[in-house]
Amino acid sequence: MTRIYRGHDPVGPFLVRDWLKRNGIRAELRGTQLIGLGGGIPVPKSFPTIWVPEAQRTEAERLLSLFNGPSLVHPEWVCRKCGENNAPTFGSCWSCQAEP
Ligand SMILES: [Zn+2]
Known part of the structure:
Protein backbone atom coordinates (compact mmCIF):
# COMPACT_ATOMS: atom_id res chain seq x y z
CA MET A 1 0.00 0.00 0.00
CA THR A 2 1.13 3.50 -0.71
CA ARG A 3 -0.18 6.83 0.56
CA ILE A 4 -1.59 9.10 -2.11
CA TYR A 5 -3.55 11.64 -0.12
CA ARG A 6 -3.33 13.50 3.14
CA GLY A 7 -6.48 15.25 4.27
CA HIS A 8 -6.63 18.95 5.03
CA ASP A 9 -9.93 18.71 6.85
CA PRO A 10 -11.86 15.94 8.59
CA VAL A 11 -14.39 15.39 5.80
CA GLY A 12 -12.41 15.63 2.57
CA PRO A 13 -10.61 12.30 2.92
CA PHE A 14 -13.93 10.46 3.23
CA LEU A 15 -15.19 12.05 0.02
CA VAL A 16 -11.96 11.23 -1.76
CA ARG A 17 -12.02 7.65 -0.51
CA ASP A 18 -15.60 7.18 -1.74
CA TRP A 19 -14.74 8.78 -5.07
CA LEU A 20 -11.80 6.40 -5.56
CA LYS A 21 -13.80 3.34 -4.51
CA ARG A 22 -16.59 4.22 -6.90
CA ASN A 23 -13.99 4.17 -9.65
CA GLY A 24 -12.61 0.76 -8.77
CA ILE A 25 -9.69 1.73 -6.55
CA ARG A 26 -9.27 -0.32 -3.37
CA ALA A 27 -8.68 2.81 -1.33
CA GLU A 28 -8.21 2.60 2.40
CA LEU A 29 -8.64 5.38 4.91
CA ARG A 30 -6.19 5.52 7.81
CA GLY A 31 -5.96 7.83 10.76
CA THR A 32 -9.68 8.25 11.33
CA GLN A 33 -9.32 7.11 14.94
CA LEU A 34 -7.65 10.40 15.78
CA ILE A 35 -10.87 12.31 15.24
CA GLY A 36 -13.15 12.93 18.17
CA LEU A 37 -11.08 11.30 20.89
CA GLY A 38 -11.33 12.79 24.34
CA GLY A 39 -14.84 14.18 24.03
CA GLY A 40 -15.85 17.77 23.50
CA ILE A 41 -15.04 19.42 20.22
CA PRO A 42 -13.01 17.02 18.12
CA VAL A 43 -9.62 18.47 17.33
CA PRO A 44 -7.71 15.84 15.43
CA LYS A 45 -3.94 15.82 15.73
CA SER A 46 -3.78 14.94 12.08
CA PHE A 47 -6.28 14.30 9.36
CA PRO A 48 -6.96 10.96 7.71
CA THR A 49 -4.73 9.74 4.93
CA ILE A 50 -5.70 7.57 1.97
CA TRP A 51 -3.72 4.52 0.93
CA VAL A 52 -4.05 2.49 -2.24
CA PRO A 53 -2.38 -0.68 -3.56
CA GLU A 54 0.89 0.11 -5.33
CA ALA A 55 -0.51 -1.38 -8.55
CA GLN A 56 -3.37 1.13 -8.55
CA ARG A 57 -1.31 4.17 -7.67
CA THR A 58 -1.16 5.69 -11.16
CA GLU A 59 -4.89 5.33 -11.71
CA ALA A 60 -5.65 6.62 -8.23
CA GLU A 61 -3.50 9.71 -8.79
CA ARG A 62 -5.27 10.36 -12.07
CA LEU A 63 -8.64 10.12 -10.35
CA LEU A 64 -7.38 12.35 -7.58
CA SER A 65 -6.49 15.04 -10.11
CA LEU A 66 -10.02 14.82 -11.49
CA PHE A 67 -11.47 15.00 -8.02
CA ASN A 68 -9.57 18.20 -7.30
CA GLY A 69 -11.20 19.71 -10.34
CA PRO A 70 -14.45 21.64 -10.64
CA SER A 71 -16.83 19.06 -9.22
CA LEU A 72 -15.21 18.61 -5.84
CA VAL A 73 -18.13 17.66 -3.66
ZN1 LIG B 1 -22.10 1.48 -18.08
Whole structure:
Protein backbone atom coordinates (compact mmCIF):
# COMPACT_ATOMS: atom_id res chain seq x y z
CA MET A 1 0.00 0.00 0.00
CA THR A 2 1.13 3.50 -0.71
CA ARG A 3 -0.18 6.83 0.56
CA ILE A 4 -1.59 9.10 -2.11
CA TYR A 5 -3.55 11.64 -0.12
CA ARG A 6 -3.33 13.50 3.14
CA GLY A 7 -6.48 15.25 4.27
CA HIS A 8 -6.63 18.95 5.03
CA ASP A 9 -9.93 18.71 6.85
CA PRO A 10 -11.86 15.94 8.59
CA VAL A 11 -14.39 15.39 5.80
CA GLY A 12 -12.41 15.63 2.57
CA PRO A 13 -10.61 12.30 2.92
CA PHE A 14 -13.93 10.46 3.23
CA LEU A 15 -15.19 12.05 0.02
CA VAL A 16 -11.96 11.23 -1.76
CA ARG A 17 -12.02 7.65 -0.51
CA ASP A 18 -15.60 7.18 -1.74
CA TRP A 19 -14.74 8.78 -5.07
CA LEU A 20 -11.80 6.40 -5.56
CA LYS A 21 -13.80 3.34 -4.51
CA ARG A 22 -16.59 4.22 -6.90
CA ASN A 23 -13.99 4.17 -9.65
CA GLY A 24 -12.61 0.76 -8.77
CA ILE A 25 -9.69 1.73 -6.55
CA ARG A 26 -9.27 -0.32 -3.37
CA ALA A 27 -8.68 2.81 -1.33
CA GLU A 28 -8.21 2.60 2.40
CA LEU A 29 -8.64 5.38 4.91
CA ARG A 30 -6.19 5.52 7.81
CA GLY A 31 -5.96 7.83 10.76
CA THR A 32 -9.68 8.25 11.33
CA GLN A 33 -9.32 7.11 14.94
CA LEU A 34 -7.65 10.40 15.78
CA ILE A 35 -10.87 12.31 15.24
CA GLY A 36 -13.15 12.93 18.17
CA LEU A 37 -11.08 11.30 20.89
CA GLY A 38 -11.33 12.79 24.34
CA GLY A 39 -14.84 14.18 24.03
CA GLY A 40 -15.85 17.77 23.50
CA ILE A 41 -15.04 19.42 20.22
CA PRO A 42 -13.01 17.02 18.12
CA VAL A 43 -9.62 18.47 17.33
CA PRO A 44 -7.71 15.84 15.43
CA LYS A 45 -3.94 15.82 15.73
CA SER A 46 -3.78 14.94 12.08
CA PHE A 47 -6.28 14.30 9.36
CA PRO A 48 -6.96 10.96 7.71
CA THR A 49 -4.73 9.74 4.93
CA ILE A 50 -5.70 7.57 1.97
CA TRP A 51 -3.72 4.52 0.93
CA VAL A 52 -4.05 2.49 -2.24
CA PRO A 53 -2.38 -0.68 -3.56
CA GLU A 54 0.89 0.11 -5.33
CA ALA A 55 -0.51 -1.38 -8.55
CA GLN A 56 -3.37 1.13 -8.55
CA ARG A 57 -1.31 4.17 -7.67
CA THR A 58 -1.16 5.69 -11.16
CA GLU A 59 -4.89 5.33 -11.71
CA ALA A 60 -5.65 6.62 -8.23
CA GLU A 61 -3.50 9.71 -8.79
CA ARG A 62 -5.27 10.36 -12.07
CA LEU A 63 -8.64 10.12 -10.35
CA LEU A 64 -7.38 12.35 -7.58
CA SER A 65 -6.49 15.04 -10.11
CA LEU A 66 -10.02 14.82 -11.49
CA PHE A 67 -11.47 15.00 -8.02
CA ASN A 68 -9.57 18.20 -7.30
CA GLY A 69 -11.20 19.71 -10.34
CA PRO A 70 -14.45 21.64 -10.64
CA SER A 71 -16.83 19.06 -9.22
CA LEU A 72 -15.21 18.61 -5.84
CA VAL A 73 -18.13 17.66 -3.66
CA HIS A 74 -20.24 15.69 -6.10
CA PRO A 75 -17.95 14.27 -8.74
CA GLU A 76 -19.30 12.25 -11.60
CA TRP A 77 -18.48 8.57 -11.56
CA VAL A 78 -17.22 6.52 -14.45
CA CYS A 79 -18.88 3.22 -15.27
CA ARG A 80 -16.44 0.35 -14.81
CA LYS A 81 -18.24 -1.72 -17.41
CA CYS A 82 -18.70 0.66 -20.33
CA GLY A 83 -16.68 3.72 -19.33
CA GLU A 84 -19.51 6.25 -19.60
CA ASN A 85 -19.64 9.23 -17.24
CA ASN A 86 -22.57 9.26 -14.85
CA ALA A 87 -24.01 12.05 -12.75
CA PRO A 88 -23.39 11.57 -9.01
CA THR A 89 -27.10 11.11 -8.40
CA PHE A 90 -27.31 8.10 -10.73
CA GLY A 91 -27.47 4.85 -8.76
CA SER A 92 -26.61 2.82 -11.82
CA CYS A 93 -25.07 3.52 -15.19
CA TRP A 94 -27.42 5.37 -17.56
CA SER A 95 -25.97 3.43 -20.47
CA CYS A 96 -25.62 -0.18 -19.35
CA GLN A 97 -27.31 -0.19 -15.91
CA ALA A 98 -24.18 -1.45 -14.16
CA GLU A 99 -23.76 -0.57 -10.50
CA PRO A 100 -21.09 2.05 -9.71
ZN1 LIG B 1 -22.10 1.48 -18.08
